[in-house]
Amino acid sequence: xxxLLHEQVHLWQQNFGKDPVKPGRVYHNKEFxxxxxxxxxxxxxxxxxHLKLADGPFEILMRELGITPPDLSxxxxxxxxxxxxxxxxxxxxxxxxxxx
Ligand SMILES: [Zn+2]
Numbered sequence: 001x002x003x004l005l006h007e008q009v010h011l012w013q014q015n016f017g018k019d020p021v022k023p024g025r026v027y028h029n030k031e032f033x034x035x036x037x038x039x040x041x042x043x044x045x046x047x048x049x050h051l052k053l054a055d056g057p058f059e060i061l062m063r064e065l066g067i068t069p070p071d072l073s074x075x076x077x078x079x080x081x082x083x084x085x086x087x088x089x090x091x092x093x094x095x096x097x098x099x100x
Contacts, residue, residue: 001062002041002054009035 009032014020019031028048036043040056043049053069054062062069 001067002050002058005039005054005058006036006041006043006048006050009039009041 010021013032013035017031017035019029021027021029021032026046028043028046030045033043033045038057040054040058040060042051042054044051053072059069
């Protein structure tokens with residue numbers, strides 16, 4: 001879910017941002033990071049990967065949907081290569097699975 005929102009911010013920035021990404025430019029620029037931060041995502045400027053688990057408005061929305069944050073201490077993260085956000089698979093896991 002984090003990745004989905006991350007990609008939507010890219011879409012927002014390309015369509016409505018003041019500083020959309022152009023070829024050869026930093027992909028996750030200041031405007032992108034600031035928009036993400038306002039939503040609770042914490043991408044690293046330039047690189048794009050997330051520095052910590054999403055919180056703020058994103059976490060509130062997830063909780064309203066009944067999705068609890070992943071327990072990162074268990075470190076059961078599925079290998080996903082070098083995606084921009086390693087947390088999303090855990091966020092996307094069915095909440096029912098953990099209630100069994
Ligand atoms: Zn990105």
